[in-house]
Amino acid sequence: AQKVTQAQTEISVVEKEDVTLDCVYETRDTTYYLFWYKQPPSGELVFLIRRNSFDEQNEISGRYSWNFQKSTSSFNFTITASQVVDSAVYFCALTGPGNTGKLIFGQGTTLQVKP
Amino acid sequence: DTEVTQTPKHLVMGMTNKKSLKCEQHMGHRAMYWYKQKAKKPPELMFVYSYEKLSINESVPSRFSPECPNSSLLNLHLHALQPEDSALYLCASSQDYRGPGSPLHFGNGTRLTVT
Numbered sequence: 715a716q717k718v719t720q721a722q723t724e725i726s727v728v729e730k731e732d733v734t735l736d737c738v739y740e741t742r743d744t745t746y747y748l749f750w751y752k753q754p755p756s757g758e759l760v761f762l763i764r765r766n767s768f769d770e771q772n773e774i775s776g777r778y779s780w781n782f783q784k785s786t787s788s789f790n791f792t793i794t795a796s797q798v799v800d801s802a803v804y805f806c807a808l809t810g811p812g813n814t815g816k817l818i819f820g821q822g823t824t825l826q827v828k829p
Numbered sequence: 830d831t832e833v834t835q836t837p838k839h840l841v842m843g844m845t846n847k848k849s850l851k852c853e854q855h856m857g858h859r860a861m862y863w864y865k866q867k868a869k870k871p872p873e874l875m876f877v878y879s880y881e882k883l884s885i886n887e888s889v890p891s892r893f894s895p896e897c898p899n900s901s902l903l904n905l906h907l908h909a910l911q912p913e914d915s916a917l918y919l920c921a922s923s924q925d926y927r928g929p930g931s932p933l934h935f936g937n938g939t940r941l942t943v944t
Contacts, residue, residue, distance in 0.1 A: 747930025757917055759872070759935035766930055805871055815860055815926040816885065817933060819871035 716741050718808050720820035727796055728828050735791040735823045737806030743767075748782065748789045749807040749817065759805070765789060796827045832856050833936035835920050841942045844910060850939045852903040852920030860884075860926035861903040862933065863895060864919040872919055878903060879926040910943045917941075 717740040727733045739748065750762040763773060765782050773780045777794045793800055803822045810816030833854045842848050852861065860879045864872035877885035878897040892914075894906040903920055917938045924931035 749932060751935075757919075757938040757940070759919065759921075759933075761932045761934060764930055764932050809930050812927075815862070815877065815923050815931070815933065816874055817872075822869075822871055824869075 716743075716808055716811060716818040718806050718818050718820035720804075720806055720823050722823045723821070724824045724826070726826045726828065729798060730795050731827075732792060732794050733796050733825065733827075735793075735804050735806075735825065737789045737791065737820060739787050739789065739806070739808050741808060743809070743811065747809045750780065750789075750791050751805045751807060752802045753805065753822070754802040762791075793825075796825075798827050798829055801825060801827045833920055833922055833934050835918075835936035835939050837939060838937065839940050839942075841944060842907065842910065843944055844912070846910075847906070847908045849907065850905040850918055850920075850941075852905075852936055853901055854922040854934070855901055856922060856934065857900075858922035858924050858934070859900060860923045860931075861897060862921040862923075863903070863905050864921060864935075866917040866919055866938070868916075876905075877926055884926060907941075910941075912943050915941055915943045 719738045746767045748765045752760045779792045781790045803824050805822045806820040807817040836851045862877050863875040866872040874887050875889045876895045881897045892909050896904040917940050919938045920936045921933040923933045
């Protein structure tokens with residue numbers, strides 16, 4: 715069965731610190747996609763990144779980087795030099811059974827960045 | 830700016846009222862979704878429309894009635910709701926429900942309070 719685990723419920727850091735959000739997944743599909751979404755207090759879920767199961771290259775986008783490791787079924791997200799605007803709930807998600815658009819979300823990690 | 834527009838942003842309704850939530854996208858996406866999100870929880874899928882046909886109903890009570898008038902619009906008709914239905918209702922769209930992991934684009938949501 716599909717499952718996504720975000721073990722960190724809440725993380726609090728001081729501005730400019732680096733922070734890593736963990737995501738571990740389970741799936742029986744050989745082809746699947748993983749996503750990270752950001753949900754600021756305004757409520758909208760903002761798409762950050764998609765990674766398919768055949769591409770294990772790490773990705774960097776500005777202060778954001780993602781580490782996908784199939785061997786450990788993990789897709790971790792690092793924010794470098796965090797800023798107050800990074801404060802939000804971050805969700806890791808996995809495509810549903812049969813690689814459909816029915817996303818399986820983790821429970822989310824609330825990140826608070828203090829000035 | 831979000832490319833998925835939801836109205837209204839806030840809605841307060843009594844248990845005997847009938848109201849509708851509206852969602853619009855102009856990205857040419859052929860799959861549209863309704864999600865429900867309770868506080869401090871991940872979004873839960875309610876309905877999926879694929880090419881204007883209802884593809885998925887996640888055993889949602891009949892007091893929630895979705896409608897997809899055309900490929901750009903998605904409505905959620907509400908009738909005889911209960912206080913426990915109070916939540917953030919999120920609309921999303923993607924290129925295809927069974928596509929290669931096309932990311933979901935979410936709207937800002939409608940914060941619904943049932944009194």
